Amino acid sequence: MPTSALLPWRLLPVAAGALLALAFVSAASAQEQDPVADLIASIDTVWLIICGILVFFMQAGFAMLTAGFVRAKNTANILMKNMIDASIGGISFFAVGWAFAYGDRSNALIGYGNFFLSGFDAYADWFFQFAFAAAAATIVAGVLAERLKFSGYLIYAVVLTGFIYPVVVHWTWDDNGWLVNLGMASGYVDFAGSGIVHMVGGVAGLMGAILLGPRLGKFTGGRVNAIPGHSIALATVGMFILWFGWYGFNAGSTLELTGGGAALAAKVAVNTTIAAGSGVVAAAILSRLITGRYDPGLTINGALGGLVGITAPCAVVDPWAAMVIGAIGAGVMYAAVVGLEKVKVDDPVGAFPVHGAAGVWGVLAVGLFASESGMAQAGYDSPQNYGLLLGGGVEQLGAQLVGLVAIIAWVVVTAGILFAAIKYTIGLRVSEAEEERGLDLSEHGLDSYPDFGPTGPGIFTGDGNGEPSPAPRPAPRTEPSPGTSGGN
Secondary structure, X not given: OOHHHHHHHHHHHHHHHHHHHHHHHHHHHHHHHHHHHHHHHXXXXXXXXXXXXXXXXXXXXXXXXXXXXXXXXXXXXXXXXXXXXXXXXXXXXXXXXXXXXXXXXXXXXXXXXXHHHOOOOOHHHHHHHHHHHHHHHHHHHHHOOOOEOHHHHHHHHHHHHHHHHHHHHHHHHOOOOOOOOOOOOOOOOOOOXXXXXXXXXXXXXXXXXXXXXXXXXXXXXXXXXXXXXXXXXXXXXXXXXXXXXXXXXXXXXXXXXXXXXXXXXXXXXXXXXXXXXXXXXXXXXXXXXXXXXXXHHHXXXXXXXXXXXXXXXXXXXXXXXXXXXXXXXXXXXXXXXXXXXXXXXXXXXXXXXXXXHHHXXXXXXXXXXXXXXXXXXXXXXXXXXXXXXXXXXXXXXXXXXXXXXXXXXXXXHHHHHHHXXXXXXXXXXXXXXXXXXXHHHHHHOOOOOOOOOOOOOOOOOEOOOOOEOOOOOOOEEOOXXXXXXXXX
């Protein structure tokens, strides 16, 4: 055989070797890519879990805050409610809440897949969203404090976390929701939930408070009587825990650290800090101007009003705007405290002024202060439609108003029906005797402060024989009740 004829056969081992080398390189490249992709996914998953833990830790803040702003005789009751809404909220959100919010078979109005998390394994997403649902439920506890039956509380906690709140989430955060796809600007924009979480909880609580009625002695003789909480120390600790958890609430709503998420989260954390600080300063100054003293209760609420106000726009505004939004949030909170007392609606811890009223402000602030660069960085589809006050036109503000009206209408109707059904079946309110005695004793059979509470011989209302003596009526006042205005 000629040498030229053997040449192709001699090249076969070379070609085979080349193919094996290419296969090895391809396999090595695949192995290199998989760990990188896995690392990226792991970073984002851990971020969600950590932020979810921070949001869940806000339950401790709610517990301390509301305990401080109720009377000593109702401390165990409000703490029990905080424990229950976190627990029942988790079970309810597991069973049906996630399905209604993000179910994989859904339309523009509601989700209806993944009940009991069937066919679902994105557990970090569920955990993060559960913490938000529990927060919405616990807001209501403060509005209804000191006179709501514990059995009524159990029912509303299930319905709120399992249905009322998840439907709003579907409208606004799920890709199929009608407010996301509104056809105006970038649709309804609420980055971390001023309207979706806080306003839902605040408005639901307001509906319950209207049907429940005020506490005994709150409004008498045409006057507003202050009913101070028992521990400003607990309330202050609660505020700082909530502020701490809010970094998970707002910054965690980036949902990821990779792909630009870390830079956005850093900006959100700065805006959150500035808004809270300006809320504190504004509330302290307002309380001095209006009441003649720097009131700690209203100052605590000022921090929370600023935090609620910045929650929707935290990713789309610049730091200077965060300062303005936080200060106005505190002012809106204060105006709502006065407004509720004018119409004789009793909110013992100021939860509606903080979460409902300041939540409305946060939703509107997006349409007023969002910057074009902020909208683009946060990934919204139409960044050219930004804040009205920055020259971006009225379209985004219009989308915010549509979302605002829709959410309020949904909660007013559903929560109104819910609380009315409870009232006219098992009853919403404890008896007058139980309210006077305190819900700790009447609902739970214990005294939170046995050394000096209603059952003890000490400084509050006990007579030393296990029976409470009549509590003195609070002194009348015609100004707002800042000492009882601590937000939930």
